[in-house]
């Protein structure tokens with residue numbers, strides 16, 4: 253039988269990756285990455301106020317180039333056998349659109365306005381708006397944050413919309429609606445040019461927009477009005493949502509021609525990267541699937557009938573069908589993980605770049621090796637009780653209990669503390685933050701039967717994974733694929749195209765398996781357990797500083 257192919261497209265924070273995958277074996281026939289050029293230059297962003305915006309042109313160019321480049325690597329004839337495409341993106345990454353679903357930044361007059369662009373997940377300009385949403389949601393009326401862990405985050409849809417439309421009258425007037433990045437790309441690929449028919453992802457809506465079937469969709473008009481009457485026009489922006497096994501349609505003539513693909517390619521509805529990544533990584537009921545890169549997203553699925561009476565506090569929500577149909581999808585995460593290590597790298601390297609402008613190339617080479625070097629050295633360190641301890645809140649705290657105004661604290665620094673020691677402290681901080689999440693799930697009645705990890709840190713840092721296994725006191729299985737999110741998207745593409753009947757079948761046929769398992773080292777577990785208690789104490793102290 254002639255094998256067919258699907259394409260999984262994974263829009264990450266810095267780049268988009270496309271993967272052409274054999275639907276019967278899961279083998280990668282081709283893959284390509286495209287780094288967003290405007291984003292790379294830091295355009296439209298202002299880290300001093302945590303403003304991170306992405307231009308839709310970066311996404312458009314990335315979509316076309318990464319798919320074409322991935323297809324170029326495949327044997328002749330592959331493009332003709334492509335049956336489906338599915339897309340995942342970061343989130344909550346919403347952007348304002350006109351009636352046709354066109355992002356405002358693609359329209360004349362808005363091209364250079366950061367408020368007309370997609371507001372990236374890690375943009376924290378809406379801290380005040382998130383606080384307002386929490387205040388109103390928790391004051392006597394219905395609590396629309398109930399399925400979002402009980403706390404609304406500034407990383408999410410409504411806080412971001414409220415912030416932008418309050419700040420920018422031109423956007424307020426021109427934005428007919430707001431779409432998540434993962435909703436826009438399928439609409440674009442299928443030529444859907446109406447905000448009234450564009451499909452909305454259950455995953456994005458349920459986790460980040462307070463959408464819930466029990467209150468018939470989005471929060472009602474009176475709630476939005478109480479937040480601010482500027483939101484009145486977004487009442488009933490949409491009512492229905494779909495899970496990612498529902499096709500968005502067939503590819504438009506324009507995009508089929510652009511990509512050199514057949515006219516009958518089926519396009520899936522989108523979802524967030526971590527959710528499709530969990531599927532790509534082989535998630536099963538009660539697996540905690542950790543996507544560990546710059547940040548982490550922790551995904552868990554559980555049968556609906558076993559969880560219908562549970563509301564898990566302080567996570568990024570629980571949504572029927574957000575990962576796979578007919579299962580409750582639960583999400584948590586840390587707003588920085590690998591980014592914490594990258595911070596130390598920058599701290600070490602930054603002044604050297606300034607002082608040695610003629611040595612940029614050499615320095616870049618050193619920078620590229622620094623984290624691996626620090627890991628190797630840190631592995632050799634004795635484990636001392638009075639080693640410094642840090643909080644993992646370098647980019648605020650996503651979970652447990654979202655709070656993006658808190659920052660990190662490092663205690664126990666002394667004159668003998670060097671870069672290696674500090675790296676050990678940061679790796680432990682990240683792992684302690686991870687343990688706090690696992691503990692929350694278990695304490696709220698959601699058991700964890702296994703831990704699966706994927707993403708850049710999981711693949712690149714054996715040291716960080718060993719420490720994580722010791723701290724969590726659980727084995728951690730590392731997914732084989734370097735591209736698990738795109739592979740997960742490819743599995744959804746195979747289902748929407750009708751090649752596989754459901755996600756279970758797609759996972760069975762297309763899995764990449766596991767590369768290795770990190771087991772907790774019995775002799776180190778008590779050391780980390782003791783330090784975790786101190787981490788919690790320092791956390792309680794730190795929290796008070798940011799009240």
Ligand SMILES: Nc1ncnc2c1ncn2[C@@H]1O[C@H](COP(=O)(O)OP(=O)(O)O)[C@@H](O)[C@H]1O
Pocket residue numbers: 264265266544545546547589590591592593594623624627707708709712713716
């Ligand atoms: N050897 C290493 N040890 C620890 N962390 C690393 C190492 N190499 C890279 N990283 C971290 O990996 C992160 C990138 O992960 P990746 O999954 O590729 O990115 P993203 O989260 O954007 O998809 C960076 O934050 C970087 O600091």
Ligand SMILES: O=C(CO)[C@@H](O)[C@@H](O)COP(=O)(O)O
Pocket residue numbers: 263264265341342343344373524525526543545546547548549583585
């Ligand atoms: O928060 C989510 C999903 O809910 C992620 O999109 C966000 O953490 C970005 O992840 P990456 O840094 O792209 O791995």
